[in-house]
Amino acid sequence: MSGAVTNRVLLAVALALAAVYLFPLYWMYVTSLKTQSSIFAVPPEFLPGAPQWDNYATIWEVANIPRYIGNSLVIASGVTLITALIGSGCAYVLARYRNGWIDAALFAVLMLQVLPPSLMVTPIFVGFASVGLLEYPRFATILAFSAKTMPFFVILCRAAFMTVPRELEEAALVDGNSRVGAFFMIVLPLARNGLLISALLVFMNGFGEYVYSASIIADNRLQPASIGMTNFLQPNVVNWNAIMAFAATYVTPILAAFVLLQRQIVNGLTAGALK
Amino acid sequence: MTYQIELDRVEKHYGRFHALKEISLAIPKGQFVALVGPSGCGKSTLLRSIAGLERITSGTLRIAGEPVNDLPPRKRDLAMVFQSYALYPHMSVRDNLTYALRLKGVSRAERARRAEEVAAVIGLETLLDRRPRELSGGQRQRVAMGRAIIRQPRAFLFDEPLSNLDAALRVRMRKEVRALHDRIGATSVYVTHDQIEAMTMADHVVVLQAGRIEQQGTPMALYDRPANRFVAGFIGSPAMNFMPGVIAGDGRAVRLALPGNPVLETAIAGTPGLEVEVGIRPEHMVLGPLDAPHAVPLVVSAVETTGAASYLFTEGEPELIVTTEGTAAIRADDTIGVSIDPARVHLFEPETGASLRSAKL
C-alpha cells in the first residue's frame, strides 16, 4: 500500500517537473496565436480567444523563413552526412578491437565531448580563416560542427555495433565474405536501428546549431534559422507573437520527428546498455 | 601422403600469452578428429586458427597440401559450426543456408534446389521461411549444421556445437552428426570439453592441456595406454583412481598404499624402490569376496547409483571409486573386498606424470 502511495507521489512530482519544462513550449505556441494586444493582457490569457493563424502566414514572407530553414537543412544534412560517414567507421573499430590504444582513443573521444563550442569557435575561426575555408561559410560551419557531433555519434554508434555478436561476422568470413562485405551485409543491417537513431539525433543537433553559424557565417543569405531568429528578434522586440510564430515554425518539425520516433529513439539509446 | 589438414609445429601467441605450443597434427581425408581438453586449454584457439579467424604466430598450416598461413578465411573453403550457432538473425532459414552459395555466385535456381536438398537431410523442410529467433534450440543447431554441409567444403570445423542442447538431444545429435559425417564423406575437426563426446564420435582424439597436445590417438589407445597422468585422469568416466605406490620385488611388481599394502605383479618394469603414482580405473576394480586372494578390504563412504551401474566411494585418503554393474546391495560403512586386475594398472612418475610404460617404449 505504501508502495502505491510512493508511486503516486513520484508520479505527481514527475508531472509537475514535466509541466515546468513544457510550459515555455506551451507558452510559445499560445503566444504565436495571440493578437498584439492580448499578449500583454492582465491577467494573461492561457488560451487565445481568437487564434491568429495569420501570424504564421505573415512571418513566413517577412522573416524569410524558407531561406533560413533551407540553410538549416543544408547544414544539418551536411553535418549528418560527414558525421555518419566518418563516425560509423570509427565507431566500428572502437567496438571491435580491445587494447590500450583503443582505450586511449575512447577516452580522447569522451574528452572532446566535454569541450564547449564557445571555447572552440575562436581557434576554429582563426584556423579556417588562414586556410581560406571562410570563403565557403556553410561548409566551414558543417566541418566545425561535425567535429562537435562526432564524439557523441561515435559513442552511440559504438554501443549499436557492440550489440552485434562478433561470431556473426566470423561466420560470414568463414562463409566466404571479405571483412568489408561482412560489415555491409551482416553488421550494418543488424546495427541499422542504432545508427539511424544516432544519425537522426545528429541531424536535429545540426538543425538547431547556433554558436558556429553565428561566428562563421556573416552573409545573411547563408545563415540558418537559429541565427535568423535572433536577426528577426532585434528589430521586432515587441512583436512577441511574430517571434513566437517563427520559433514554432522552426521547432515543430523537430518536435514532430521526436514524438513520432520516440519509441525507436529510446530503444536505440538503451540497446547497448541492456544487452 | 597429403593430408586434408596438416599442422606443423604451430604456435600462437596473444601478446605475452602463449596459447598454442608446438601443435603438430595431421588429419587424413574423411577422418573425424576430436579436440578435447579442459576449459581454456586452447581448443577454440586451435580451431579458429585452422579456420583463419586467428593468425598463427609460427609454424605451417596446410589444407589439402597447400600452405594457407596467409589466406583469409574465405579462401580456405572450410565450414564452421559455432557454439552459439551464429545464425544471421535478419535472414530466413533459407537465406542462412544459402548465404555462402550466394557469395560464391551460385544461381538463384541452383541455390533453391540445394536449400531444399539440405533441408531434407537435416529435417527442416517446413521451416525454411522462418527467422532464426522463431526456432527452438535444436532446430537452430540443425540450421547451423545445414549451413555448413550445403557448401560441400574441404573440411568441417565444429566448436562445441552440442553444448547448448539438453542431455537427451545431445546424445541423439552425437549419432546424427557422426552419421552425417560418414554419409557425405567429410573431414571433421570437432572441439568439445566432453570426453564422452570425443570418445564416442571420433576416429582420432587429440587431448590438449595449456596449449599443448598431451596425447593423440584412437579413443581406445587413449583409454588403454594414456601417455601421462593428465590424459589418464581426463579420459574415462568416472575418472581414474590415483594412489601412491612403490616398485617392489624385481621391478615387475608394485606395492600399493592401500589397506594391507597389496603387491601386484604388473607387466611394467621399473626400478625397485621407486615411488610411483598408480592409476586404476573404477571399472577395473572388481568387487569380490573379502577372503579372496589379493582382495583389498575397503570401507564404503557413499554409494551413487544410476540404475545400470553403481559407484562406490571409499573412505580414507585418497578416496577411490569402484564401479559395479546394476544396483549393489551395499550401503555406506559396509566393508567390501576389491580385487585389482594387474594388467589394467597404470604407473606414472610422480614428478613428470609420464607413464612408465611409455618411458620404457
Ligand SMILES: Nc1ncnc2c1ncn2[C@@H]1O[C@H](COP(=O)(O)OP(=O)(O)OP(=O)(O)O)[C@@H](O)[C@H]1O
Ligand atoms: N583474443 C585473445 N586474447 C588473449 N587471450 C586469449 C584470446 N582468446 C583466447 N585467449 C586465451 O587463450 C586461452 C585459450 O582460449 P580458448 O578459447 O582457445 O579456450 P578453450 O579451450 O576453447 O576453452 P573453453 O572450453 O572454455 O571454450 C585462454 O586462456 C584464453 O584466455
Ligand SMILES: [Mg+2]
Ligand atoms: Mg572454446
